[in-house]
Each structure stands twice: as structure tokens, then as C-alpha cells.
Amino acid sequence: MLKKLNPRQKFTALLLVILLGGLVLSGMALSAVLRQNARRDITSTALILLETMSSVRDYTTNQINPELIQQLDEKFLPQTIPAYSAREVFELLRKNPEYRDFFYKEATLNPTNLRDKADTFEAKLVEQFRANDKLKELSGFRATASGETFYIARPLVIGKASCLQCHSTPEAAPPTVIERYGSGNGFGWHLNEIVGAKMISVPADTVIHKANQSSLLILAIVFATFIGIILLINLLLNRYVIRPLKHITRLAEEVSTGQTGVEFKQLSDDEIGSLTRAFRRMQLSLEMALRRLNRADKGREIGKDMSQEISSNSNS
Structure with missing residues (x-):
């Protein structure tokens, strides 16, 4: 569960x-x-x-x-x-x-x-x-x-x-x-x-x-205080942990679908900030890898065109 x-x-x-x-x-x-x-x-x-x-x-x-x-x-x-x-x-x-x-x-x-x-x-x-x-x-x-x-x-x-x-x-x-x-x-x-x-x-x-x-009076006060603390912790947890994680998750999903133009902005110096930096490094590494693949693909296409041109000239 x-x-x-x-x-x-x-x-x-x-x-x-x-x-x-x-x-x-x-x-x-x-x-x-x-x-x-x-x-x-x-x-x-x-x-x-x-x-x-x-x-x-x-x-x-x-x-x-x-x-x-x-x-x-x-x-x-x-x-x-x-x-x-x-x-x-x-x-x-x-x-x-x-x-x-x-x-x-x-x-x-x-x-x-x-x-x-x-x-x-x-x-x-x-x-x-x-x-x-x-x-x-x-x-x-x-x-x-x-x-x-x-x-x-x-x-x-x-x-x-x-x-x-x-x-x-x-x-x-x-x-x-x-x-x-x-x-x-x-x-x-x-x-x-x-x-x-x-x-x-x-x-x-x-x-x-x-x-x-x-x-009963003291326990009621303790219970109400603890419930208030839980609500406050949930509010802070949502603001400083859950919401930034959801934002990073959404950006990571966009990057995974090829949208490399998104930007991971570091908003804090805590663990969430470290996670943002890690995703940004991953994004840069992915962009570099894609550029290498694109250059390699273009090189193969150029070589293929040159081979076809040479073969055509020799036949004539």
C-alpha cells in the first residue's frame, strides 16, 4: 500500500x-x-x-x-x-x-x-x-x-x-x-x-x-498542536521538496523526448539544488553526445555521396 x-x-x-x-x-x-x-x-x-x-x-x-x-x-x-x-x-x-x-x-x-x-x-x-x-x-x-x-x-x-x-x-x-x-x-x-x-x-x-x-485537556492541546505541525510540515514539504521535484521530473521527461532546449535552473544550494546541477550536467552530456552523433551521421552521408560520385565518374 x-x-x-x-x-x-x-x-x-x-x-x-x-x-x-x-x-x-x-x-x-x-x-x-x-x-x-x-x-x-x-x-x-x-x-x-x-x-x-x-x-x-x-x-x-x-x-x-x-x-x-x-x-x-x-x-x-x-x-x-x-x-x-x-x-x-x-x-x-x-x-x-x-x-x-x-x-x-x-x-x-x-x-x-x-x-x-x-x-x-x-x-x-x-x-x-x-x-x-x-x-x-x-x-x-x-x-x-x-x-x-x-x-x-x-x-x-x-x-x-x-x-x-x-x-x-x-x-x-x-x-x-x-x-x-x-x-x-x-x-x-x-x-x-x-x-x-x-x-x-x-x-x-x-x-x-x-x-x-x-x-483530556492536555492531550487535546498536544493533539491540536501536533496536527498543526503536520500541516505546516506538509506545506513546507510541498513548497521546498515536492514542487521542485515535480518541476525537475517534468523537465527530465521533456529532455527524454528530445526537447533539449529546456533549462534546469538551480533555485537552492541544498540537495534539490545538487539534483538540479546533476540533471543539468546530464543534459549537457546528452547534447554533446547528440552533436557527435549528428556529426558522425553527416560524415557518413558525405562519404557515401563521394563514393557514389567517384563510381559514376569511373563508369563514364
Whole structure:
């Protein structure tokens, strides 16, 4: 099939093959890089959210709780609980479209509110934090009922003695807390103990979709650029190679039919110019050869005429 194509078509076909191969290879490499970048961007956002929730917890513990703790004997006030404040603030954040795919949980081994109970996977993360107090962060992907999820977790440490007022023993806890949650959960905590993990999670599709959007955009730009380059190369190839070759071919065909008056003009000093000079030398050699043949033919005709004249004179 390639034998039937002219040089420009062959060159274009070769460039298209290179383009497709390059797009496949670069697409695979680019996808991996962009997924890593997307994961890094989402991790950065998740860490900011975790720091924000930690600040909310500290604010509740240091400023809200001391003002309202005395009222817990008469009325349960969830605003005094750091975990409650953090969840409420996070839900307000999720109303922003930028954060709606993110979820926050304080996965706790022995929570007061069973909504915060750590599942099997989360419990393993907490145990890793408890086994290594130098471990400050864990992240990765996990399978859930709703699909694969990317998570980032940090240890939840009891850093304030005031937290033990509701979590040391049922007898020390405010009656309204026992009335709301019972006395079977959320007790036996100790100061500086890791009781859970603060976790931010986001569907893995969000990471992949963000990477794919960037990949498609970059590949589209590369593809359009390469197509533009192919068109430009074809234009230059036609102007500086194909068109001069066609001109030389036409002149050579005229010379081959005996039209020796054509002129091979050298228009450049490149390979095309060298080819023009070669054809011009060939033309000159052909003209010299033709002149010799013509002279030889004329000599033979003159000799033949002289022989005939001599023979005629002798007979007379």
C-alpha cells in the first residue's frame, strides 16, 4: 500500500503513526502523573479541613465548654461537645460546592454517640496510631459500600483534662449526658490517650475525574498542536521538496523526448539544488553526445555521396 503513495502521503502517514503512538504512551504517563497531582491537591484540601475541624474543637473546648458546662446538670447542650461543633461546622462547609464531596468523621473506638463508632477498617487505623505514637497521619484508598474512597486520617487525642468530665466514669458525667446517651459507652478515657481518628474522606471518582479532566485537556492541546505541525510540515514539504521535484521530473521527461532546449535552473544550494546541477550536467552530456552523433551521421552521408560520385565518374 505504501508503494502507491507519493512521498508527501508517506511522510504524513508516518507522522500520524508517531502521533498516535506518542499520544498513547504520553497519555498513560500523563494520566499517572495527573492522578498523583490530583491526589496531592485533594490531600492538601483535606488537611486544611482537618486543621479547621481541630481549631473548631479547640475553640469549643477552651471557650464554649467552660461557659456552658455548669448548665449540663439541668439541660443537655450539644454545643459543649467538640465533636458536635466540628460536625456542624463541617456540614456548613459542605454547602459550598467546592467541599460537597468531602465527609468528616471522628471514628472512635468507644464513642459516647454510636454514630461515631469506628468500623473495622477505621478501628485498624486507630490501632496503628495507638501502636506508634510518632505516627501522625495515614492516607490511602479503601473500598466502601458506595464505592472506592480516598481518606486521610489523624489521631484523635484526649489533650485536655476537661474532656474527662464527660468520659472518665458514668458517675462523674453530667446527668443529662447519661440521660441522652446512657452509661454504656464513651467512658474509661484517659488523658493523652488516642481514642479515635479524625478522618476526611472523598469518593475516589472525584480524584480520578479531576485527573481525567486535566489529562483530556492536555492531550487535546498536544493533539491540536501536533496536527498543526503536520500541516505546516506538509506545506513546507510541498513548497521546498515536492514542487521542485515535480518541476525537475517534468523537465527530465521533456529532455527524454528530445526537447533539449529546456533549462534546469538551480533555485537552492541544498540537495534539490545538487539534483538540479546533476540533471543539468546530464543534459549537457546528452547534447554533446547528440552533436557527435549528428556529426558522425553527416560524415557518413558525405562519404557515401563521394563514393557514389567517384563510381559514376569511373563508369563514364
